[in-house]
Amino acid sequence: MKVYKTEEIRNIALLGNAGSGKTTLAEAMLFEGGVISRRGEVTSKNTVSDYNQIEQDYGNSVFSTLLYTEFNGKKINIIDTPGMDELCGGVVSALSVTALGLLTINTTSGIEAGTEAAIRHASKAHTPLILVFNQLDHDNSNYENTLEECKNIFGGKTTIVQYPVDAGPNFSSIIDVLKMKMYKYSKDGKVEVLDIPDSEKDRADELHNELVEKAAENEEALMELYFDKGSLTEDEMRKGIKLGMLARSLYPVFCTTAKKGIGVARLMEFITNIAPAPYEKKLRPIIKGKEVKMDAADSPSLFVFKTSVEPHVGEITFFKVMSGTVKEGMDLVNSKSGNKERLSQVFVSAGKNREKVDELVAGDIGCTVKLKETKYNHTLSLKEAGTVFEPIQFPTPRHTVAVKAVNDSDDEKVGEVLNKIKYEDPTFVVEYSKELKQLLVHGQGEYHMNVLKWYFDTIHKIEVNYLAPRIPYRETITKPAQADYRHKKQSGGAGQFGEVHLIIEPYNEGAAPKSMFKFGDKEQKLSVRAVEEHKLSWGGKLVFANCIVGGSIDARFLPAILKGIMEKMEEGPLTGSYARDIIVYVYDGKMHPVDSNEISFKLAGRNAFSMAFKNAAPKILEPIYNLEVWVPSDRMGDAMSDLQGRRAMIMGMGSEHGMEKISAKVPLKEMNKYTTSLSSITGGRGVFAIAFDGYEKVPADVQDELLKAYEAEQEEE
Template identity: 85%
Template sequence: MKVYKTNQIRNIALLGNAGSGKTTLAEAMLFEGGVINRKGEVTAKNTVSDYTDIEHDYGNSVLPTLLYTEKNGVKINILDTPGMDDLCGGVVSSLNVTDLSLMLVNATNGVEAGTEAAGRHAEAMNSPMVFVFNQLDHDNSNFDAALDQCKATFGNKVTIVQYPVDAGPSFSSVIDVLKMKMYKYNDKGEVEILDIPDSEMEKAEELHNELVEMAAENEEALMELYFDKGSLTEDEMRKGMKLGMLQRDLYPVFCTTAKKGIGAGRLLEFIANIAPAPNEREMRNVVSGKAVKMEESEPPSLFVFKTTVESHVGEITYFKVMSGKISEGLDLINSKSGNKERLSQVFVAAGKNREKVDELVAGDLGCTVKLKETKFNQTLTTKEADTKFEPITFPSSRHTVAVKAVNDSDDEKVGEVLNKLKYEDPTFIIDYSKELKQLLVHCQGEYHTNVLKWYFDNVHKIEVNYLQPKIPYRETITKAAQADYRHKKQSGGAGQFGEVHLVIEPYEDGSEPKSMFKFGDKEQKLSVRAVEEHKLSWGGKLIYCNCIVGGSIDARFMPAILKGIMEKMEEGPLTGSYARDIRVYVYDGKMHPVDSNEISFKLAGRNAFSMAFKNAGPKILEPIYDLNVWVPSDRMGDVMSDLQGRRAMIMGMGSEKGMEKITAKVPLKEMNKYTTSLSSITGGRGVFDISFDGYEKVPADVQDELLKAYEAEQEEE
């Protein structure tokens, strides 16, 4: 393969709802560019893009796939992305290394949930977009209705470059108002370029003038030319359209029926002529080291956006060349570890087909194999430059499950598999919770967990169950209480003896220790001699006050008492959850000259604390999250009702980007499977984000329920 210069490269991402035809269009583009000599079909499981077993089983894209084709001396790298929003990690990583998004719209269904979701990701990355209306040969295809929906969702920036003459089963012709020609296709997808018929000329000229105006608006010089001449040449229009696309002020519309090859060649021609080259977009931010430009003359550097593992090949590392030239045998430094990596081979990829190349230049996409440690989101560069590019930021998790092997002997294997899969799909966040004693997988939704289950069942042959994650409750107290406990044990030889008297009370930031408590008719005076403040790793504080006078407990035993109290804080007396925000006063006790030791006072302190805790108005706290939900206006009432059933406190409502926005505070306990529920209520169009806010006391009925559940669990054990 020839070496393409930076200005001869285009990087595009195929976006759209599942079933919009992205993989089929990719197949048509590869056929058009001569990369393949026969087009595959998704139903026949022989496409270049969806080549993995899981994609064959699911019948749609699960992973982003790197492809390439060629048009008029320009190399076009294509990333075919998944259409399910649960698999949005592939969309986000692809948008981070491409310079143009092709948004496919099923002309029968119009704007779907996946279209909106992909549009949000493209907007977040400031990606230029071209709309491709596909499947125009279907019985129920409706170009005008789909166009109106696109304009309602994405604004009047959606601008016709092509429209169909005869949408429906007989679809074969499009009018191109940029070229001012009619493209007519035969059954083999071969095109004949004709003059626009008289019956379409008035409409075509009107749309051409609209396109000219949209192109001219993007540069003052073009606007002056337009005013002077009343029109623009095709080259002037190309310049204006490119500027408009780069500023996201223009979203051109093209027409295809990818399965028949209709429109694919003209679309590629447009991409080659007008789409931005890699060096015409903003350079990725450099977080440390030398800043580089996307030029061949710069020191070589690359950014890894994807890693996968294939049988018989091993780990494959996909990258974008950010600067300089990359060639076989080149040694670079991993900017994270500082270790050397050798690029033993360099490939361009068309799905599972990889072709060795001598060199890739700045802006190109490629892959290599058998790197020692380099993973996604990492930079390889020269030692002198030490450049490190900003990592890709993936969407926050929206769904969590606990994973448990059916056979206990497989527990370790489950952890190993998850730690490998998180590199292939970074939106899987793996976390073993010591507190909950569960292996947690944070992901994007139930479909996402089904994908994970497929890998366990079919690749790794490990049976796993999904469990509902436990809730990280906290325990605290609401009033002061006193307790004393004597630990005494005698069994031949040295015995154990320790006695501890203490008071506990709720702690609030800024509050000072007290010197007097009253329990019933009895007053307890305290003399605080020393105060220790312990910030707890799980949140909150423990304030430990030494009030011992007269040497009733030797100072050397005070740390042991604290240790016993802390042990009980880590396994609260009510439900075994962490305790927090408590002040403890140790004011008296007894020792034995022979039998007293650290273990005795640790156990005495632990048990005295536990006894006092249960008499101090103990309360369970639950995690509360801030929730933002965006929903279509016609589903607002249903979503509100659902949230109220989840004990949510509605904090506000408003409108944002054509959707209604609800802000609320909701207990984590009530958010189980909310992704599925919201999708069901809104037809997949609702989206949300969630972030931790703090802890609040649970209602009395919920606390009673939790206490009974814990007691039953303890009895079973």
């Protein structure tokens, strides 16, 4: 394979809803470019892109797949992405290294949930789009409805370059208003380029003039030419269209039936002539080290956007050459670890088929194998450059499960599998919660978790259960309380003795410790001698006040008392959850000259604190999240009803990007399986974002349920 120059490279991402024909379009593009000799089919499980077993089992793309084809003297790198938004990691990583998105739209279905998700991701990445109207030969194909839906979303940016002559089972001809020609396809896939028939001339002329105007609007010089001549040449139009695409002010519409190859070669011609070259899209920001240019003559650097593991191959590292020329056998430095990595082999990739090449230049995309520690989001560059590119920001998880091996002996294996999976799909976030005593996996939804389960069941043969994650409640108090506890143990030899008297009260930010408390008819005066403020890792504070006078407890035992209290803060008296925001005054106690020791006072302090806590009108706090939900207007009422059933407090409503937006505060406990519920309510079109807000007291009935559940759990143990 020849070495392509930077200006000869086009990097594109295939985007769209599952079933819109992305993988089939990729197959047709590889066929047109001569990379494959026959087109495979998704239903036959023989496509170049969906080659993983899970994709063949599921019948749709699960991971992004790097492909390439050659056309018109250019190399087109293609990344075929999954169509379900729960599998959005591949979409986000693909958009980070490509300069153009082909948004495939199934004209029998129009704009679907996955289409809307792809549009959002492309918008966030500032990626230009071509709208590819696909499956125009289907009985239920509707070009006009699909066009109208696109105009509702993109407005005047929707720009017709092609339209079908007869969409439906007889579809075989496309009018191209840039070329002002008709492309007629025979059953064997051959194309004739003909003059536009008289029956379509008026419509074609009108759309051509609209295209000329939209192209001219993108540069002042083109606008002047348009005013002078009343039209533009094809080259001038190409220039204006390209500028409009780069500014995302123009979205060209193309027509295809990818399964039959109709319209694919013309689309590829447009891509090679007009789509942005790698250097025409803004370079990924550099956050550290030497600035570089997307130039083959600059010092070499590459950015890793994906890692995967394949049987019999091992780990494969996919990268984009950001600057310079990357050659086989080159040594570069991982800017995160500072360690050297050797590119023993460099490949271009067409699915699982990889062709070894000697070098790749700036802007090209390839892969390598057997790197020691380089993962996604890592930068490789020369040691003296130290260049670090900004990492890809993957979407925040929206769904959490606790994973537990059916057989305890498989616990370690489960951890190993999850550690590998999170590198292949960074939208999985794995953590072991010491607080909840659960191994948690955070992802994008139930379907996403089903993909993970497939790997456990099919590849690793490990039985696991998904459990609802426990809720990280907090415990606190609402009024002062007093308690004392004597720990005494005598069993031969040295005994144990320690007595602690203490008062606790709620902590409020900025409040000073008190010197007087009243319980019933009795007053308790305190002399605060020293105050320690401990910021708790789980939120809130513990303030420890030493009020000992007259040496009733030796100062050397105070750290032990604090330790006992802190232990009980870590395992709250009500439900075993973390406690927070409490002031503890230790004001009296007793010692024994022989039997008093640290363990005695630790246990005395722990138990005195627990007793006081239960008498201080304790409350359980629950985590509250800020929730933003976007739903179609006709599903607004259903979405509101569902949220109210989840104890949500509606904070506001409005419209945004053609959807209705609901802002609310909702307890985390009520968000279990919300992704599935929202999808069901909105036909998959609803989306939401969630972020931690703070802790609030649970209602009395919920607290009673939690206390009973904890008591039952303790009895079982």
